[in-house]
Amino acid sequence: MKRKSTSVRIETKKENVENILKNSAAFITNWPYVVRVSTREGVSAEIMLPRFVFKFRDTYRFQYHPDFNSHIYDGEGKRGHMILVVTLKEWSRNVETHLELSYKGKGELLLEKTIQSLVDGIGRGLKELAESTAPAHPKVNEQKKTMLSVDFSDPMNVAGFLAKSKMLHSGIYMVNKNGLFNVVSEIRGKSNLISCTYQG
Incomplete structure (x- = not known):
C-alpha cells in the first residue's frame, strides 16, 4: 500500500474546516482527478489517476468516519482501495492540517508521484475552501x-x-x-x- 502525506496551515477556525470535512460529497468533489461524484446511494466518486500514458480509472464508494480530531474517508473501488485521513490541530489563529492518503490496487507501483500529487491537491483545495468561506475579520x-x-x-x-x-x-x-x-x-x-x- 502506497502512503503519501502533506500538511497545510489554514488561516481560519477549526470549526470552519470541520464544516467542510463533514460534507463529504462536496469535499470529495473538489479533489484532483475526480471525474464524477454521485450521492444516490451514499457517496461514490469516479477517480482517474494518470501516470505516463496510463490512466487508472475506478469508482470508489466512500464511507466517512469522524473521530476526535480526525476525519477518515474510506473508499472501496473495483480495482483499488483508497483511504484519506485528515487530522486537525487548532492554534490561536490557524489550524494545522495533516493529510495522509493510502492507496492499494491496480497500478500501485507506478502511482507513487500521482498519489503525492493527489494528496497535495486535496490539501490546497481544503485550504482554499476553508479560507474563502471563513468570516472576514480585520486584523x-x-x-x-x-x-x-x-x-x-x-x-x-x-x-x-x-x-x-x-x-x-x-x-x-x-x-x-x-x-x-x-x-x-x-x-x-x-x-x-x-x-x-x-x-x-
Whole structure:
C-alpha cells in the first residue's frame, strides 16, 4: 500500500474546516482527478489517476468516519482501495492540517508521484475552501494602519476616517456644525491609536 502525506496551515477556525470535512460529497468533489461524484446511494466518486500514458480509472464508494480530531474517508473501488485521513490541530489563529492518503490496487507501483500529487491537491483545495468561506475579520495591524494614516488637514480623508471608525463604534454619527473636533477627540480617546493636531 502506497502512503503519501502533506500538511497545510489554514488561516481560519477549526470549526470552519470541520464544516467542510463533514460534507463529504462536496469535499470529495473538489479533489484532483475526480471525474464524477454521485450521492444516490451514499457517496461514490469516479477517480482517474494518470501516470505516463496510463490512466487508472475506478469508482470508489466512500464511507466517512469522524473521530476526535480526525476525519477518515474510506473508499472501496473495483480495482483499488483508497483511504484519506485528515487530522486537525487548532492554534490561536490557524489550524494545522495533516493529510495522509493510502492507496492499494491496480497500478500501485507506478502511482507513487500521482498519489503525492493527489494528496497535495486535496490539501490546497481544503485550504482554499476553508479560507474563502471563513468570516472576514480585520486584523489588529490593519486597524492600526488605517487609523495612523489619517490626514486631518484633508476634509475628504477625515470623512473616510469617520466612515471606517465603525470598527470602534457601532451606529452612525451625525456631526453637528462646528462639531467635527468633538467627534475626532471622542474617537481618539477611545482608540489610543492616533494623534492629531487641530488648527481652528
